[in-house]
Amino acid sequence: MTLTELRYIVAVARERHFGRAAEACFVSQPTLSVAIKKLEEELDVKIFERGANEVTMTPLGEDIVRQAQSVIEQASAIKDIAKRGKDPLDGPLRLGIIYTIGPYLLPELVKHCIELYPRMPLMLQENFTTKLLDMLRTGELDCAIMAEPFPDAGLALAPLYDEPFVVAVPASHALAKRERISAEELKAETMLLLGNGHCFRDHVLEVCPEFARFSTDAEGIRKSFEGSSLETIKHMVASGMGVTVVPALSVPAQVPDHLRYIPFEAPAPTRRVVLAWRRTFTRYEAVAALRNAVYACKLDRVTLLS
Known part of the structure; x- marks a missing residue:
């Protein structure tokens, strides 16, 4: 998995919509959808339930998104520490x-x-x-x-x-x-x-x-x-x-x-x-x-x- 994929699932969880999440991440919807599907296949779990009008998280998906948020924050902190040193x-x-x-x-x-x-x-x-x-x-x-x-x-x-x-x-x-x-x-x-x-x-x-x-x-x-x-x-x-x-x-x-x-x-x-x-x-x-x-x-x- 990559940080980019984790950012994608966090965006979908926030927007509850693949199209709006793709816009927020500045990528096309197919790019975002393929990346999330790849991550779900790698983890062998379903993170999102795709509805007609809204996307919801599965119970396990909620835990994964919460951990993804923490990983993204920690990765950002590494850059901040480097900047702070300067x-x-x-x-x-x-x-x-x-x-x-x-x-x-x-x-x-x-x-x-x-x-x-x-x-x-x-x-x-x-x-x-x-x-x-x-x-x-x-x-x-x-x-x-x-x-x-x-x-x-x-x-x-x-x-x-x-x-x-x-x-x-x-x-x-x-x-x-x-x-x-x-x-x-x-x-x-x-x-x-x-x-x-x-x-x-x-x-x-x-x-x-x-x-x-x-x-x-x-x-x-x-x-x-x-x-x-x-x-x-x-x-x-x-x-x-x-x-x-x-x-x-x-x-x-x-x-x-x-x-x-x-x-x-x-x-x-x-x-x-x-x-x-x-x-x-x-x-x-x-x-x-x-x-x-x-x-x-x-x-x-x-x-x-x-």
């Missing part, structure tokens, strides 16, 4: 980041990384928390910036900052002139939410749990609407369709005339943003450098954590 800040750092942080942190973070660590370019991947956790486990990412809480994946964590939430309302709204708003007052409003998969959606529903019921039945469209991104939802708010809750870093320096951002009454709801990486990742100096680059950013609306 210069841990020399070479790309594969960074994942969730959608509700990326647009507001990355522009300045990338700029500081280029200035401070010119030989350590960031290879960026924006995605949902669950996807980033999978990519960390399989070694496709070195580290990720995410918001707690998320499932314990045995990762090392370094807290970065606590970020308060604020309420976005149309400038013409009755609440627009308020200095502070309570979560209780939002119960009477039409709430605009991010779609399923966004962890920030869950954070908002923790603040306003009464809106959870509207996101799961047809009647809910009268009371809550879903958007694909925070910026899309902000435009919906500006057009008078409702109100929303956003993280403080997403508030622009110059607020458009048609929007108002209002803080919550104390204690304001917040989220904790952390940097996560595999405990076996050997370039710890690169992780520390990335954290320093985050601290070099101008983050006035958050509380930095040492």
Whole structure:
């Protein structure tokens, strides 16, 4: 067996689809399928059950894929050790980041990384928390910036900052002139939410749990609407369709005339943003450098954590 074959079965296990796995591995589907069939014949076991619409792992296949992930990670660690012996800040750092942080942190973070660590370019991947956790486990990412809480994946964590939430309302709204708003007052409003998969959606529903019921039945469209991104939802708010809750870093320096951002009454709801990486990742100096680059950013609306 080869590392390439092991990467193929890990990709199929993650995507549950041969075509998407082939795209992720940058090979043709026949190439990937033949390699996996060869591996199954060599091991004399069936790793995958091929269904009409989805591929599933056999019970034995689950154990094989788990071990394959570990082998791939260990093989990658050998390269990392070699790099570390030369210069841990020399070479790309594969960074994942969730959608509700990326647009507001990355522009300045990338700029500081280029200035401070010119030989350590960031290879960026924006995605949902669950996807980033999978990519960390399989070694496709070195580290990720995410918001707690998320499932314990045995990762090392370094807290970065606590970020308060604020309420976005149309400038013409009755609440627009308020200095502070309570979560209780939002119960009477039409709430605009991010779609399923966004962890920030869950954070908002923790603040306003009464809106959870509207996101799961047809009647809910009268009371809550879903958007694909925070910026899309902000435009919906500006057009008078409702109100929303956003993280403080997403508030622009110059607020458009048609929007108002209002803080919550104390204690304001917040989220904790952390940097996560595999405990076996050997370039710890690169992780520390990335954290320093985050601290070099101008983050006035958050509380930095040492």
